[in-house]
């Protein structure tokens with residue numbers, strides 16, 4: 119099971135079993151981590167990972183779970 123959690127004013131946490139890949143199918147070596155924070159503020163100097171920069175740039179985004187419209191056909 120993998121959970122993807124949008125932290126208020128912060129990163130996307132991925133927890134559980136996951137594989138992170140780049141666009142060439144290369145896998146990140148996450149050194150056994152079972153939780154990782156992905157930057158969504160754009161300010162990290164270690165993208166795609168969160169380095170705490172969201173606090174310094176006053177990133178604001180709080181999302182609530184909701185139902186999406188069906189995908190376009």
Ligand code: FES
Nearest residue numbers: 157159168171172
């Ligand atoms: S979300 Fe943490 S550095 Fe961007």
